[in-house]
Amino acid sequence: MDHFAYKDGVLHAENVPMSTIADAVGTPVYVYSRATLERHARVFREALDAVPRKHIAFAIKANPNLAVLRVLAREGYGADIVSGGEMQRALAAGMPAQDIVFSGVGKTRAELAAALEAGIGQFNIELEEEGVVLAQIAQEMGRTADAVLRVNPDVDAGTHAKISTGMKENKFGVPIDQAGWIFARLATLPGLAMRGIAIHIGSQLFDLAPLEAAYGKIGALMRDLRAAGHVIDRVDLGGGLGVPYERDKIPPSPADYGAMVARATKDWDATLYFEPGRVIVGNAGVLLTRVIWVKPGVIRPYVIVDAAMNDLARPAMYDAWHDFEAVAPTGEHFVANIAGPVCESGDTFAMARDIDLVKAGDLAVFRTAGAYGATMASTYNSRPLVPEVMVDGDRFAVVADRIMPEAIIAAERMPDFLQD
């Protein structure tokens, strides 16, 4: 459930009409609903009520906006980060360092050192050598790194190839059949406190069966490691729960997921870590856009909007679907293609879609754009960087500026040899 709804025929975010935001900030613009973020954070946590010890670390790559992170920090969420920059954001938003989990297959030595310096709560080690280097750096700094070993369970998450991470050919984690000896070696290293194991098999999962299979495999590994004398007090179950991008395609609910987790992890006697991203923020955001033209096409019309693939990359990158709705629908529909102004045929949001009838100048939204939306935006075609707004009841605020070409050009330099 989200707080984007029609009132008197006009789409609102909570109590603010989209047209008010468009007038004040211009378009395109991402619009987030604080109440929706809070609701999703609570629903996800409540779904895990049966898990006695847990830590929820929001995967901030899904939406790293500081205001979004502040809302989630106040809900008791920590952060799952994948870069030094994300760590800076989590800390700047007020998340305690202890609540931060550092994932990612290519952490640099500088990032590992900075994270140790900040005192983050957990390193998710992706390969043996990373553990060795982390131990060395920690020892040099006179610290101990709390760490878990990320395991690749070799299960097919049944999702899009570009967001599948748990098959043996994927770059993530150590092969599960090698995890025993790698863990044993890392556990001997001073500077490293090996606390447990981690998995994350993919994103936008619509089927709980692969997750349950992966949890079964990691549970068996946990028992083997304990039998070998290791203390396993944390198991990180990753993220991945899907969201409904299309109205009639409904993913498992957080409650379904929580029930599966409770069943699969009964008697584990470990603190469970969760790294949800998309499920928390996806439906808490929309991309508000204005129709520039409705161009007659050879087969059907093209609705050319002022948002483009540089603002919302998911359709071009993953063939993703985003529902498109007029802000003030007339009730009439037509079948059209929807595209942006960027000079790429890939800058197409939908083909042959039955949508609200719109004309030049009308406002519309792409739904479910809160996850992997603004954070993937670029300035391709020298377009401004898309801004972000957060709504809170009757109020709203710009939470990320529109960065204009002037500012981007000002960061470029003419070399001496081209000055004359």
Ligand SMILES: *Cc1c(COP(=O)(O)O)cnc(C)c1O
């Ligand atoms: C991307 C990612 C997540 C979040 O995935 P969602 O599908 O957004 O829930 C969690 N953990 C890791 C390690 C990730 O890379």
